[in-house]
Amino acid sequence: MRPRQFDLIAFDWDGTLFDSTALITRCIQSAVADVGGTVPSNRDASYVIGMGLMQALAHAAPDVPPEKYPLLGERYRFHYIKCQRDITLFEGVLPLLARLKERHHLLTVATGKSRVGLNEALRSVELVGMFDGSRTADETAGKPSPLMLNELMSEFGVAPERTLMIGDTTHDLQMALNAGCASVGVSYGAHEPDAFHVLEPRHVAHSVQELSDWLATHA
Missing domain, CATH: 3.40.50.1000 (HAD superfamily/HAD-like)
Incomplete structure (x- = not known):
């Protein structure tokens, strides 16, 4: 050998x-929309995959204020958990x-x-x-x-x-x-x-x- x-x-x-790339991209976009931020493009949302969750969300949604980060993370997890068994x-x-x-x-x-x-x-x-x-x-x-x-x-x-x-x-x-x-x-x-x-x-x-x-x- x-x-x-x-x-x-x-x-x-x-x-x-x-x-899971496509699902994560959609969940990031949905979470940002939920908190009133500018929804990132597919390219920008997929770029942050691999980072820690809050680091990724902050990078993908630069116009979302830090005080909304806990809600942003919560909404991301909501969307992901809803669909995670599909991947x-x-x-x-x-x-x-x-x-x-x-x-x-x-x-x-x-x-x-x-x-x-x-x-x-x-x-x-x-x-x-x-x-x-x-x-x-x-x-x-x-x-x-x-x-x-x-x-x-x-x-x-x-x-x-x-x-x-x-x-x-x-x-x-x-x-x-x-x-x-x-x-x-x-x-x-x-x-x-x-x-x-x-x-x-x-x-x-x-x-x-x-x-x-x-x-x-x-x-």
């Missing part, structure tokens, strides 16, 4: 493993994760979701126990701070050069760069891949199957 290049693989969740993993994710497990990679999640949100998502797709560790934006610094990756590397005793971050946004790839880790971008999520190359990903995958094929020969 080919030696592993990476011991720890960290996945972003939304837009990388979970097909699921991208096709091919389960066999991809199973193959990486067979090669004894440490699998982790580094996400802008809350801990409650990630746990609910893992239960909904029956992936509780699949990942060796995870970090969420409400329990550490949000992306693109390297703290999520630094904490995961510290937890498992893995060096940056043995760690790979996989994500669909520039926030994910910038976090990896800040942490001194390699990264792979996926183009089927929230951000246009044209912005990825300056952040030096090892590869940009245009489908889960392409991601799986690259990992099979390079991870």
Whole structure:
């Protein structure tokens, strides 16, 4: 068997493993409308995916005053919870994760979701126990701070050069760069891949199957 290049693989969740980009975009827009803000475009609403929730909402709705942020967050959660069971993993994710497990990679999640949100998502797709560790934006610094990756590397005793971050946004790839880790971008999520190359990903995958094929020969 080919030696592993990476011991720890960290996945972003939304837009990388979970097909939720369109729903999150709509929920951000609906929440902003509910509190009387200027509704962001699809591009602007999807840009903030991957950040911590309040950081994302504040960025997407710059004309909403800070005193309305709690209501803004509440309305976002209302819209998301109403529809969250309509979304699921991208096709091919389960066999991809199973193959990486067979090669004894440490699998982790580094996400802008809350801990409650990630746990609910893992239960909904029956992936509780699949990942060796995870970090969420409400329990550490949000992306693109390297703290999520630094904490995961510290937890498992893995060096940056043995760690790979996989994500669909520039926030994910910038976090990896800040942490001194390699990264792979996926183009089927929230951000246009044209912005990825300056952040030096090892590869940009245009489908889960392409991601799986690259990992099979390079991870």
